[in-house]
Amino acid sequence: MVRKIFRVLLTILGVxxxxxxxxSIINSNYIMNLGYFNNMVAKVSLYVFATLSFGIILFLLSPIFYKGVSKLTDAVEKSIGRLxxxxxxxxxxxGIIALLIAALFILPINKLLPPKLEILGTVLSIIINTVAVVVGVDISVKRKDDIMALFEGWKKGSSKDKKGKVKGVAKVLDTSVIIDGRIFDICQTGFIEGPLVIPSFVLDELRHISDSSDGLKRNRGRRGLDILNKIQKELTIEVQIWEGDFPQIAEVDSKLLKLAQKLNxxxxxxxxxxxxxxxxxGVSVLNINELSNAIKPVxxxxxxxxxxxxxxxxxxGQGVAYLDDGTMIVVEGGRKFIGENINVTVTSVLQTAAGRMIFAKQKEV
Incomplete structure (x- = not known):
């Protein structure tokens, strides 16, 4: 249907x-002096010939034009869809600001050019305006976060924060820590100040996990989304959704590090x-597991x-016991005491990247 309408419109444009x-041909001075179209029949014949010729030409070329316009439209939609x-x-x-700035340069140039070079002035105006729009749009999109941060700084500088909060360093959450859920409890205690930054590509990953056909993955993804809802609704800490993306980077972990560098x-x-x-x-990291190990009893x-x-x-001959916080204790000769309470003496403590291990032996009576 759209193709037919486009073809009709293009044919009408040709007519x-x-x-x-x-x-234009009939009323041109050169043709009038030649006297080719002094009678009505010649004029009507030219009108009919020209209108039919252009109408037929554009009618035949309309599929080609439609295909080109369709490709251009698809390309524009895909480009905008990534924004x-x-x-x-x-x-x-x-783009608007760039056009206004470009106008300040174009007006003096057009006035300085002689009338004979009016066409050159028009061409220069088109080129300058095009370049200005491209540069203006590119700079505005790439520096969006910096511009927003600048305006936020002016806003906070002009009026005091009613809650008396001090804005801290941005904390970017990754998918694993959201699913883990302990970040909610840590924020609730007040040991971490905002803002918490949740990238849109992390939200997309959580959504894909929650839609997985695997039951375990689906439950993990839904747990992550529930944790985010609790953070937004139940905590007073500032939460920001970062809507940008890094299309040139494929992995989510690499995007996280790039975003942390961008936001400092x-x-x-x-x-x-x-x-x-x-x-x-060189990106600073707050590791929840390291924090958990650090606050375990000494x-x-x-x-x-x-x-x-x-x-x-x-x-x-070894036996294994656990502290209340889950720390594993290896008891030498403790195998024969499985299921019993015994008094032990700590012999050594081993700290590893995975956690802490304690070695003990039965206390001598």
């Missing part, structure tokens, strides 16, 4: 164009590999404690 072309609403708005504002912030994670890559790239060699041996260990 109108042919009419004006014929009219967020805020980026489109900033791009439009940047930190990444909150419990992913060991992401932690190591971030250290290599156990020193020589300390006595009462434990319940729950299972046998890897080595012969």
């Amino acid at each position: 109108v164009t042919g009419f004006f072309v014929a009219d 967020s609403a805020s980026e489109i708005i900033f791009g439009a504002i940047g 912030g930190k990444v909150i994670t419990n992913d060991y590999n992401l932690n190591k890559v971030a250290e290599f790239q 156990v020193l060699p020589g300390e006595d404690m009462n434990l319940t041996v729950v299972k046998d260990g890897k080595e012969s």
